[in-house]
Amino acid sequence: MHGGELSGESTTPRTGAIVVFYNPDTACVERANRLAAIMRCVVVDNTPSVLTSRELGLSESVEYVSNGENVGIATAINQGVEALIRDGFEVAILFDQDSEPPASLFTELPMVIARANETGDRVALAGPAYDDARLRGVAPFVRFKWWKLERVAPEGDQPIDVDFLISSGSCVNLRWWSSIGPMEDALFIDFVDLEWCVRAKQRGCRVLGVPWVHMSHELGGEPVRILGRSYPMHGPLRHYYQFRNVIALMKRSYMPRAWKTTELIKLPVRILIYSLFPGQRLLHVRMALLGLRDGWQGRLGPYCGRTAER
Structure with missing residues (x-):
């Protein structure tokens, strides 16, 4: 196992997924349904119309929250997290509607969180490396440096301390959610994930890139x-x-x-x-x-x- 073994008494934390919709197409709905077949899935829909989950074609196992308007990515994530915490979940994996996670993400990232919890390490977030073929393949992890970002190659079999991760595909340790606070609603979109990571680190938590897990994700629009x-x-x-x-x-x-x-x-x-x-x-x-x-x-x-x- 990468990143160290769990003890024999440890169990993988109860993990749920949050998917944020905005004008989803059929492929987005199908992705959410596949996700709901393997784990608890909360879909928060920011589409400016009110539809039922049945009208969208979502599985009955999906918990569907329709906002009827675009309330922003921060508020949508917060709504999903609140739903998982209410039902006793310990970890939340966040996804955009077009995210294509590998199977390893659903086991490896929660295991990184579980090992941290077992050892008393305050890990707030663990996330994969992102593979965007349009932008020269696998993107490096990032740390803040004066005048220029430090780009860290996603290599090795140990988690890497970073300064922030994008939200899609990242795994939130809900043990520290209340002490860090929710995503900032007023930011609406853009830099929401970065600001939350900064707050997490200021409260003594770590943000970890997991280099052996890669997720296909388009970082931004058409370059x-x-x-x-x-x-x-x-x-x-x-x-x-x-x-x-x-x-x-x-x-x-x-x-x-x-x-x-x-x-x-x-x-x-x-x-x-x-x-x-x-x-x-x-x-x-x-x-x-x-x-x-x-x-x-x-x-x-x-x-x-x-x-x-x-």
């Missing part, structure tokens, strides 16, 4: 290539949230200064990329600048201006 390097793109509205939330978080004293320096370097580069390469260049730049303004003024929550392309 553009610039000087031989691929950069993931999003729609203008997502760029609004990215710029708004990074500025809002940079103003907070508890956010690591090393992370702030890397974002100071990235912000003008992102503006330049959005002004030159994607379609709807002016709208991308406009939404980014609106995000900068609202982040500085502390306006969080869902975007309330004119509708922009997602």
Whole structure:
């Protein structure tokens, strides 16, 4: 077994899954149903309409929460976690609706959490390495360093201490959920996972990358290539949230200064990329600048201006 053996008296913690929907297609529903066949599955639907689980085609074993509106990824995750805690679950694995986890993820990540709990190690989160063929294959794990992120190769048979993990595919140790606190609803989307990881580490917990588990996941939208390097793109509205939330978080004293320096370097580069390469260049730049303004003024929550392309 990777990462050390559990004692003979140990058991794998009760593990449930949370899947967040937003305008899901048939393939998304089928993934959730396959997941529900092997473990407890809570689907939280942020689609701006009210449907029943039967209308969607979800299995009866899925616990379905329909919000009837997009309340954001943070709130949706919090709703799913609350449902699992209510029913006595110890671990929650988080998924986007298009996540394609390997079978090993469902055993290996909870076992990392179980071993930590057994030894008294305060591990808040364990997550896989992410394989995105569009962005040169398996992405490195990340630590905050001054002016530049440290990229750590996902290699070896021991968990790796990192500074944050993206939410999809990550395994939350619910033992520490109440002491860390829920995901921040007001951030809505983008940097939600990063901010939670920072809080977890400040409360004495560890965030672990598990290098021997790889999950296929597209990190961002369709990338553009610039000087031989691929950069993931999003729609203008997502760029609004990215710029708004990074500025809002940079103003907070508890956010690591090393992370702030890397974002100071990235912000003008992102503006330049959005002004030159994607379609709807002016709208991308406009939404980014609106995000900068609202982040500085502390306006969080869902975007309330004119509708922009997602």
